[in-house]
Amino acid sequence: MIKDNDEEIELTSSIYHNLAVISYKANENEMFLTYSKLALKKAYQSKNKILIAHSLLEMFGAYRKVSNIDSAQYYLNKCIPFIEQVPDKNKVSFYNNIGTFMLERNIHQAEEYFSKALALVPDDAFAYRGLAKVYYETGDREKAEKMWEKALKTNNLFLKAEILQARYDSQWKDGDYKTACETAMQIATLKDSIAKRQYEEDIRGLQARFEQERQAAADRQQFLTYILASTALLFLLLAATLYLYYRNVKGKKQHEETQQMLEKYRSQLKVLQQYGKADSREVERLTQKISDLQKKQNALLQNGREHYEEVMAGGTTLRWSRNDFTDCVEYYRTQDAAFVAHMETDFNHLSSKYIFFAILQHLGKDDEELRHIMVVSQNTIRSIRSRINSKKK
Numbered sequence: 305m306i307k308d309n310d311e312e313i314e315l316t317s318s319i320y321h322n323l324a325v326i327s328y329k330a331n332e333n334e335m336f337l338t339y340s341k342l343a344l345k346k347a348y349q350s351k352n353k354i355l356i357a358h359s360l361l362e363m364f365g366a367y368r369k370v371s372n373i374d375s376a377q378y379y380l381n382k383c384i385p386f387i388e389q390v391p392d393k394n395k396v397s398f399y400n401n402i403g404t405f406m407l408e409r410n411i412h413q414a415e416e417y418f419s420k421a422l423a424l425v426p427d428d429a430f431a432y433r434g435l436a437k438v439y440y441e442t443g444d445r446e447k448a449e450k451m452w453e454k455a456l457k458t459n460n461l462f463l464k465a466e467i468l469q470a471r472y473d474s475q476w477k478d479g480d481y482k483t484a485c486e487t488a489m490q491i492a493t494l495k496d497s498i499a500k501r502q503y504e505e506d507i508r509g510l511q512a513r514f515e516q517e518r519q520a521a522a523d524r525q526q527f528l529t530y531i532l533a534s535t536a537l538l539f540l541l542l543a544a545t546l547y548l549y550y551r552n553v554k555g556k557k558q559h560e561e562t563q564q565m566l567e568k569y570r571s572q573l574k575v576l577q578q579y580g581k582a583d584s585r586e587v588e589r590l591t592q593k594i595s596d597l598q599k600k601q602n603a604l605l606q607n608g609r610e611h612y613e614e615v616m617a618g619g620t621t622l623r624w625s626r627n628d629f630t631d632c633v634e635y636y637r638t639q640d641a642a643f644v645a646h647m648e649t650d651f652n653h654l655s656s657k658y659i660f661f662a663i664l665q666h667l668g669k670d671d672e673e674l675r676h677i678m679v680v681s682q683n684t685i686r687s688i689r690s691r692i693n694s695k696k697k
Contacts, residue, residue, distance in 0.1 A: 313346050313349050313350040314346075314347075314350045314352055314355060316346045317343050317346035317347045317350060317355055317359065318343075318355075320339045320340075320342040320343035320346060321339070321340075321343040321358070321359070321362065323335075323339040324336050324339035324340045324343060324362060324366070327339055328365075328366075328369070333366075333369055333370050336366050336369065337366045337367070337370065340359070340362045340363050340365075340366040341363070343359045343362060344356075344359040344360065344362070344363055347359040353386055353389040354386075354389055354390055354391075354394075356386055357383060357386035357387060357389060357390050357398070358390075358394075360379050360380075360382050360383035360386065361379075361380075361383050361397075361398060361401060363375075363379040364376050364379040364380045364383060364401070364405075365401070367379065368405070376405070380402065380405060383398070384402070387399075392424050393424070395420070395421075395424055396421045396424050396425050396428055396430075396431070399417040399418065399420045399421035399424075399431070400417070400418065400421050400428070400430045400431055400434065402417045403415075403416075403417035403418040403421065403431070403434045404434060407434065407437055407438070407441075411438055411441055411442060414434065414437075414438055415435065415438045418431045418434040418435045418438065419431075419435070421434075422435075427454075427457070429454075429455045429456075429457070429458035429460065429463055429464075429467070430455075430463070432451045432452070432454045432455035433451070433452070433455040433463070433466070433467050433470065435447075435451045436448045436449075436451035436452045436455060436467075436470070436471075437470065439451060440474050445474075445478070448474070452467060452470075452471045455467045456468070461494060461497060461498050461501065462498065464494060465491060465494050465495060465498065468487055468490055468491045468494060469491060471487055472484055472487040472488055472491060475487055604631045604634060605631070605634060605635050605638065607627075607628065607631040608628075608630075608631030608632040608633070608634050608635030608636070609635045611624065611628050611631065611632045611635075612632050612635050612636060615664075615677050618676075619677075620676060620677055620678075620679050621660075621677060621678055621679060622679045626655075626656065626657070629655075629656040629657045629659075629660050630656040632656075632660055633656050633659050633660055633663070636660075636663050640666075643663070643666055644659065644663075647659045647662050647663075650696065650697055651692065651695045651696050651697065652695045652696075652697060653695065654692065654695055658688065658691065658692050661674070661678065661688055661692070662692060664677060664678075671685055
């Protein structure tokens with residue numbers, strides 16, 4: 305929400321002024337008047353005399369556009385005292401507006417204001433057009449012609465057409481039909497030029513819109529490509545994460561299943577021995593299975609032990625596979641089952657690599673040793689710690 309300090313009040317007034325200009329160009333007279341009033345209200349609040357002057361002139365123009373001459377005159381009278389506060393380069397529009405209004409009310413005041421405008425900008429076509437009207441109405445046709453000639457030097461084709469039309473009207477009114485016809489030909493030629501320029505501007509506008517639409521389509525395609533690429537990358541990352549998680553869980557599960565099967569076979573063997581069947585074929589079968597599982601488990605534990613001793617002797621995990629981390633954790637379980645159980649039960653789904661990192665910390669390894677063993681930066685060490693802590697139940 306806009307606060308009522310001076311800078312923001314002036315900004316709000318300028319916004320209302322711009323909305324008024326847009327409404328004026330769209331021939332929305334009621335909106336033009338409404339926004340002009342709002343701009344004037346904020347201008348008074350700001351106490352900025354230049355802003356007040358422009359807002360009063362705008363109110364004059366708004367009421368003049370809806371043919372409310374009394375209100376237009378009222379705001380013009382209030383505007384005049386503020387004109388001296390306006391920079392010289394901006395006074396010209398005030399003088400020309402007042403001069404044009406005075407043409408039908410006080411021809412001498414109109415001349416005075418147009419002359420003030422020319423004193424500031426000697427080649428102002430609006431002022432010359434106004435003086436031409438003044439001199440024509442006061443009967444000085446020669447001076448009027450000179451003013452029209454000077455006014456016609458403008459590059460504003462629309463203004464030039466208005467000036468020629470005023471000149472044509474005066475020539476026809478005076479019965480100078482030959483000159484009036486020549487002026488009419490000038491008007492027709494000028495209007496053709498205006499129509500051609502408008503057509504060219506329309507073509508350029510269409511080309512610009514086409515280029516904008518083409519660029520927008522290219523941007524949309526680029527954005528779509530980016531979205532598809534990002535989605536594909538995200539899918540690949542998710543798939544890789546799930547695969548690694550599956551391998552990690554599978555490795556742990558294999559160790560657990562091997563242990564469970566060993567306990568099961570040992571229980572069955574114990575029962576058979578209690579019932580005096582120590583020499584039966586079932587006992588032999590169970591004994592073989594236990595032997596096979598122990599060999600398998602011993603191989604995994606041996607692998608874990610070798611890798612564990614490797615890093616304890618100053619080695620790194622640079623070439624370790626995920627199964628190597630799992631085997632190492634399982635070997636450490638034989639050394640400190642309570643700590644491994646704590647990491648598995650008090651944290652949510654930690655990978656073997658993270659559990660191994662926790663084991664290293666548990667063993668008192670400092671950050672320098674951790675960076676060396678894990679072959680990572682200090683930032684990664686902090687990141688791993690943060691991820692482990694985030695999974696704590």
